[in-house]
Structures are given as C-alpha cells and as structure tokens.
Amino acid sequence: MELFLMQLFNGISVSSILLLAALGLAITFGLMGVINMAHGEFIMIGAYTAYVVQNFFKKYLPASVFDSYCIVAILLSFLVAGFCGLILEKLIIRKLYGRAADSLLVTWGISLILQQGARSIFGSPNVGVEAPSFLENSLKISGMLALPYKRLFILLIAVICLLGVYALMFKTRQGRNIRAVMQNRNMAASLGVNTSRVDASTFAIGSGLAGLAGCALTWIGAIGPTLGTNYIVDTFMTVVVGGAGSIIGSVFGAGFIGVGETAFEFMTTASMGKVLIFVCVIILLQFRPKGIFAVHTRSLED
Amino acid sequence: MTFKTESLYATYGEGMVLRHVDLEAPTGRITCLVGRNGAGKTTTMKAIMGLVKTPEGSIQLDGEELIHLPAYERARRGIGYVPQGREIFPQLTVEENILLGLEAKKGKGEIPDFIFETFPILKEFLQRKGGDLSGGQQQQLAIARAVVSEPKILILDEPTEGIQPSIIQEIGRVITGLKSRMAVLIVEQYLEFVLEIADYCYVMENGRIIMDGAPADLDQEKLQATMSL
Numbered sequence A: 001m002e003l004f005l006m007q008l009f010n011g012i013s014v015s016s017i018l019l020l021a022a023l024g025l026a027i028t029f030g031l032m033g034v035i036n037m038a039h040g041e042f043i044m045i046g047a048y049t050a051y052v053v054q055n056f057f058k059k060y061l062p063a064s065v066f067d068s069y070c071i072v073a074i075l076l077s078f079l080v081a082g083f084c085g086l087i088l089e090k091l092i093i094r095k096l097y098g099r100a101a102d103s104l105l106v107t108w109g110i111s112l113i114l115q116q117g118a119r120s121i122f123g124s125p126n127v128g129v130e131a132p133s134f135l136e137n138s139l140k141i142s143g144m145l146a147l148p149y150k151r152l153f154i155l156l157i158a159v160i161c162l163l164g165v166y167a168l169m170f171k172t173r174q175g176r177n178i179r180a181v182m183q184n185r186n187m188a189a190s191l192g193v194n195t196s197r198v199d200a201s202t203f204a205i206g207s208g209l210a211g212l213a214g215c216a217l218t219w220i221g222a223i224g225p226t227l228g229t230n231y232i233v234d235t236f237m238t239v240v241v242g243g244a245g246s247i248i249g250s251v252f253g254a255g256f257i258g259v260g261e262t263a264f265e266f267m268t269t270a271s272m273g274k275v276l277i278f279v280c281v282i283i284l285l286q287f288r289p290k291g292i293f294a295v296h297t298r299s300l301e302d
Numbered sequence B: 001m002t003f004k005t006e007s008l009y010a011t012y013g014e015g016m017v018l019r020h021v022d023l024e025a026p027t028g029r030i031t032c033l034v035g036r037n038g039a040g041k042t043t044t045m046k047a048i049m050g051l052v053k054t055p056e057g058s059i060q061l062d063g064e065e066l067i068h069l070p071a072y073e074r075a076r077r078g079i080g081y082v083p084q085g086r087e088i089f090p091q092l093t094v095e096e097n098i099l100l101g102l103e104a105k106k107g108k109g110e111i112p113d114f115i116f117e118t119f120p121i122l123k124e125f126l127q128r129k130g131g132d133l134s135g136g137q138q139q140q141l142a143i144a145r146a147v148v149s150e151p152k153i154l155i156l157d158e159p160t161e162g163i164q165p166s167i168i169q170e171i172g173r174v175i176t177g178l179k180s181r182m183a184v185l186i187v188e189q190y191l192e193f194v195l196e197i198a199d200y201c202y203v204m205e206n207g208r209i210i211m212d213g214a215p216a217d218l219d220q221e222k223l224q225a226t227m228s229l
Helices: A002-031 A039-060 A063-091 A100-122 A149-171 A173-183 A185-190 A195-217 A229-242 A247-267 A270-287 B041-049 B071-077 B094-105 B113-118 B120-124 B135-147 B165-178 B191-197 B220-228
Strands: A138-140 A146-148 B002-012 B015-026 B030-034 B053-061 B079-082 B153-157 B183-188 B200-205 B208-213
Touching (some): A002 A039, A002 A173, A002 A195, A002 A247, A039 A063, A039 A100, A039 A229, A149 A173, A149 A195, A149 A247, A173 A185, A173 B094, A229 A247, B002 B041, B002 B183, B015 B041, B015 B053, B015 B183, B015 B208, B030 B041, B030 B191, B030 B220, B041 B053, B041 B071, B041 B079, B041 B153, B071 B079, B071 B094, B079 B135, B113 B120, B113 B135, B120 B135, B135 B153, B135 B165, B153 B165, B165 B191, B191 B220, B208 B220
Parallel strands (some): B030 B183
Antiparallel strands (some): A138 A146, B002 B015
C-alpha cells in the first residue's frame, strides 16, 4: 500500500511539473494556435534566471536571507521569461499567426539561437541551483512513505498557477478579452478590443508561466542550455491529450501522462515506460482526436 | 450626428468589390442598404468597420476621418456593429458577450438599464452560454452587445436572416426605438422589412449605389427588378 502511495505521489509530482510547463503552452499553443517550439527555451530562461538570482544572493547578500531568494527567483523567472516572450511576439510571432508550418520552423530556429545564447553566457556544462534550506527535508507519513518538501512546494506552485490562470481567464476583463479574441478575432476587434495588445500580453503570460516552470525545475535537478528540449515533447503531448485550448484539459493531460509514465516506468523500465505512454496517447487520440476536453478556439487555418 | 462614406472603394483579395460608394446616415433616421446577393452590401459594412481593405475613399463620423483607423479604434469612436450571422461568442456567457460591447469604452462602465428593458430575455439568461441561445435570442444579444456602449451609429448586416417572423417584428420594433439615440444603417435583403422600417434607402448593384431616396419615392419597379435578379 505504501509503495502504491509513494508511486502515486511520484506520479502526481511529475504531473505537477508537466502541468507547470504545459500551462504556458496551453495558452500559446492551445488558445493562440502558435506552434512555439521555443517554449522549452522559456523554461530554460526561467531556470537560468533562478540561477542568476541565487548567485546574486550568495555573493551580495547575507547568508541569513539566502532562503528568500526563491521568492525573488519565482517572480523574476516569470517576469524575465514573460518579457522575452513579449519581445519575441512583437518582433516575430505576430507575423506568423495562421502560418503553422512557418511558426514551427521559425520558433525551432529561435530555440536553437536561445540555446546557443545560454551556452555563450553560462557555458555548456550543467549548473546547479541550491534549494532553500526549508525545502531540504521530507514530510514523513510513515516508515517508507516520505514526501520531499521540494516536490510538495512545486505541487503548491502548480496549484497556485492553475488557480491564477483560471482566475485570469474567467474572472477578469483581460481574460474575457483573451477568450473573445481566441474565439473570433475580427468580432472582438469590431467591439473595441485591441487584438494586437491582447495577443502580445497573452503570449507574454504563456512565456512567463514557462519561466516559472523553469524556476521550479532548478530545485529538482541540474540545469543546462538544453533543459527545455527535455520537456517540449511532454508538454505538447500534455496539451494535445488534454485538448488544445482547455486549461482544465491540461490538468487531466498532465495527470494522465505524469501518473501513467511513472506507473509504467515502475512496472517496466524508464524507456519502456515512455514507449507505453506514447502508445496510450496514440490510442487515446484515435478515439478523441481533439483531446479529452475539446474547445473551439482560433484555428491554425484562420 | 452624421455618418457618411464618400467615394469609398473596397477590395476583396485581388478584386475591387466596392466602387465609389457614397452613403449618409444621420441620427434619427433608419437608413437601409438593399441589393441582391453579391451586390457588395456586406463588404460595405466590413469596409465601414475596417475589416476589408479600402484603398480609396472616406469614412466620416461627425466629421472625423476613420478610414485609416483599425477596427477597434472605429468601435471606440462610436460604430456599433451587428454582423451577418450574429457572430456572438458561443463559449462566453450572455453577460460576458454584453460586457465585451463595453470595450468600445475601454471596458469602463456597467451595462445600462435600457439594455435589459429593451431585451428582457437577456436578463433571464445572463449566465447561459451564448451558443445555447436560439437564433432570435442570439440576434437580440448581438444587438445588445453593439448598443451597450451607446454608439453614435449602429450598423446591422441582415438582422432578419434566419429569424422567425414573430421575432423579426420584435427586432423591427427595437431598431425603430433606437433611432432616436443613434444613427442606424441596415443591410437587408428582406424587402418587406425594409419598406416597413426604413426612412431612407440606398440600392446597390455590382458594388455601386444605383438609386437612393425615401422608400415611397423609389422607382418600385426598378427596385423589385434589382432585388429579384
């Protein structure tokens, strides 16, 4: 029973990381229809932002306040990645709306440029980010069952982000405008919605969320210039399985892939687990080609 | 308040669809643009709203030139638009659909009482998804959304299309009631409806205005012939 609960927690933990990474993509790909292959690099930008903040705290501030770097890192990783997303949207992405193949190729190129940029600035080897001391231990439930605080903290961040995105989309004027633009761009403009501004801010929010995911990832492993590429396939899979455009779909997609992958890996091997989850996704998409929760949004063909 | 277009040209892809269109729609008057399918009526509406290219001409609202402004700025200047097929947001609630109309005032203000006095059914269905309403209710929602910001001119593209006769009468009453608040410009194919509510008509053929005047003054034979082509 304890082993089952431990595996379940591991699955939920992987799901929460996937969800964090996929929330941004659910917005940029799911709602806006932009195939952004550079999404993973926004994760990487967020991770390196946390690394820089950590180094700044280590170097310039007293050790007693070191733990509070994580708050600054969380905020800055969102803002820096969001700002980079904003610049990218204004310079390049806005010319690619409705051009799926072009956006795929261009953003792939951008991802390579960003990776090389990270290599030039931080070097090729992976670097580590020290987690705050209050995340070092585990919550002991019973003899074998201990839940690491780091994983619990990431789960908490994922839940807060999810609630934040939900509140933004369904409880604010900005969210209403985003949904209107995604459903019918010309009509939204005809009512007075500045659609270019909505596009830019939506893309920035999606990129910022990816940055936040990157920040969270620094606490469970080393980071490097190719950090994002490790997650890009799983995050796209999460959004597609959940149903492009559906925030709640992303939660189910992340849960399906995270828990499924962990379970398959436990029963077989790491690589076989991956293969099996891919097979499950292919079978699922045969029956529900638009994902678990299909939503009508601005289509890529528009 | 007067709205007018002068020598307006519009293109769709490579082809010129509108040629030299002069229209005038003052407050207190229901102005109708009639013509058969493909005459260029919907393109005229889209050109006014800034949704198709207009290489030449002028679109003026109270003397202010709008031709170079994007659609959202035209809405903010005071054009309320009810498109053909209504185009309500099906996934948004009735309330959200109406609130979007306030974006013409940059989202400021609340839904004024006259909206629910004019369309009591919308108050009843405020939390329903727009897509769950009937065709007639969606048309009322589309009009409510366009007039919630109290625009200077309301432009409606085929408001009777696909609507049952009893609701058409109701929509006619609503539009007539609005003309004291704003100018009204309607594109319509349903000639009976036009002759009932219009104060002034423009007849369009092949992207040009071929005749205009009060409905009673129009050459009825020519009008019928144009519409039945």
